[in-house]
């Protein structure tokens with residue numbers, strides 16, 4: 001089941017003209033700068049804002065077209081915004097039950113996780129008797145997501161659900177979202193303008209700019225495409241899907257295997273051998289050398305080929321690398337590009353500090 005949408009919507013000088021689809025499972029991040037129309041698009045899909053020239057359907061089920069307009073409460077969606085809007089007079093259990101009861105009424109509700117599964121997935125057991133004012137911001141958002149899941153939605157729409165949280169709370173909640181992602185086959189459309197958040201949890205990106213979908217595709221390709229703004233931003237990063245291959249218990253180094261080679265990660269051994277793990281590498285943490293250094297502290301030295309070099313600003317260049325089919329980005333100075341004589345096709349060694357790898 002895919003969600004398809006198409007809108008041509010004008011409001012107070014803002015023109016949104018967007019078409020796309022959200023695949024059956026996994027997280028599709030709707031990413032773009034402030035004011036580009038991400039929340040508007042989500043509200044149009046939810047039916048919270050009305051557009052006279054639009055179409056939304058879940059495969060053959062029409063939610064909106066020229067003849068039809070299903071009101072939001074008749075659309076099988078779970079919708080969570082920045083401040084999760086829990087009922088202040090109900091405790092967590094009753095807030096969750098509200099979602100559960102709503103599912104019972106909806107004829108369109110899909111099969112989905114039951115009450116206990118949602119509580120376990122989101123770690124809510126200890127919180128059931130508390131009222132919203134007795135919860136932290138991150139806990140409130142977990143309950144709000146749980147309540148949305150219990151309505152048995154066929155798509156979950158999350159509008160910057162972590163934006164009101166500080167860095168620490170955000171880091172505490174992301175593993176729960178990663179777990180939902182792994183364990184539930186539910187399409188999620190996730191609005192964010194935080195590159196790091198998107199790189200951690202998204203499978204796919206819809207890139208928005210000034211009311212339009214600028215590009216859409218799989219996460220890795222979108223993050224590393226030199227024509228798209230993500231590869232050019234200060235926060236540019238590459239995502240690698242790797243597998244834990246071994247642990248060095250003396251030095252607490254974890255060995256990871258990915259399609260383009262092997263990496264050492266400096267972290268206490270928490271994951272079992274064979275576990276999949278997503279590694280993020282900031283472009284500014286990658287340096288380049290013409291030979292593999294043997295007298296350096298850098299543990300990760302990967303043979304690569306330069307595929308493209310683009311200027312980023314007067315001082316820096318974006319170097320796109322190919323690690324045997326896996327892309328990797330490096331941001332280095334023009335001075336170093338010239339000093340090493342780099343050009344498309346140059347063989348190089350990409351150097352990444354173990355402590356710079358992000359899990």
Ligand SMILES: Nc1ncnc2c1ncn2[C@@H]1O[C@H](COP(=O)(O)OP(=O)(O)OP(=O)(O)O)[C@@H](O)[C@H]1O
Pocket residue numbers: 011012014032033034035036037038039040041193
């Ligand atoms: N209720 C409203 N009435 C009129 N204009 C609005 C309203 N809400 C948003 N806008 C305008 O519509 C445009 C798109 O806003 P929208 O909130 O969809 O952007 P966004 O990409 O979600 O931004 P952000 O990342 O800052 O939340 C902006 O120009 C904004 O100023």
